[in-house]
Amino acid sequence: MSGAGAPDFFYREAQRLGYVARSAFKLLQIQKQYKLITSGSSVLDLGCAPGAWLQVACQSLGPLNKGGVVVGIDVKKVKVPQLHCDSRAQTVCADVMNLPRNRIRALSPQFLESLPRIRLYQSN
Numbered sequence: 001m002s003g004a005g006a007p008d009f010f011y012r013e014a015q016r017l018g019y020v021a022r023s024a025f026k027l028l029q030i031q032k033q034y035k036l037i038t039s040g041s042s043v044l045d046l047g048c049a050p051g052a053w054l055q056v057a058c059q060s061l062g063p064l065n066k067g068g069v070v071v072g073i074d075v076k077k078v079k080v081p082q083l084h085c086d087s088r089a090q091t092v093c094a095d096v097m098n099l100p101r102n103r104i105r106a107l108s109p110q111f112l113e114s115l116p117r118i119r120l121y122q123s124n
């Protein structure tokens, strides 16, 4: 919302397009200009609430069958937004400045992305 009380353009656009915050447009612009996230990328979002960047990151991964993973961490509990996100997005409630060493590896996108393959391997 703008300081004057009336919702600003980006606030209204976020509502209209199903983004949980207008910050989505910052990452959309970065993505349009630099294409940081490509098909199948691994993305770690430090301080992810309320999840707008999770939405843009997840939709930037391309088709589900191309893989990729988006992990969001925040001290606040964050529910993965339903719109623009799919099973490749997940969140963790933690203070990124005080993560115990043994949790860091378990939170890495590479490790999380490998889990389905590990499960698949174990089930065969």
Ligand SMILES: C[S@@+](CC[C@H](N)C(=O)[O-])C[C@H]1O[C@@H](n2cnc3c(N)ncnc32)[C@H](O)[C@@H]1O
Pocket (backbone or CB within 6 Å): 021, 023, 024, 046, 047, 048, 049, 050, 051, 052, 053, 054, 073, 074, 075, 076, 094, 095, 096, 097
């Ligand atoms: C500006 S918001 C992030 C907005 C988010 N990128 C989005 O677009 O939806 C910054 C977030 O960082 C989180 N944060 C700040 N320090 C943190 C820490 N040490 N560990 C985890 N999260 C932290 C805050 O709780 C806050 O939700």
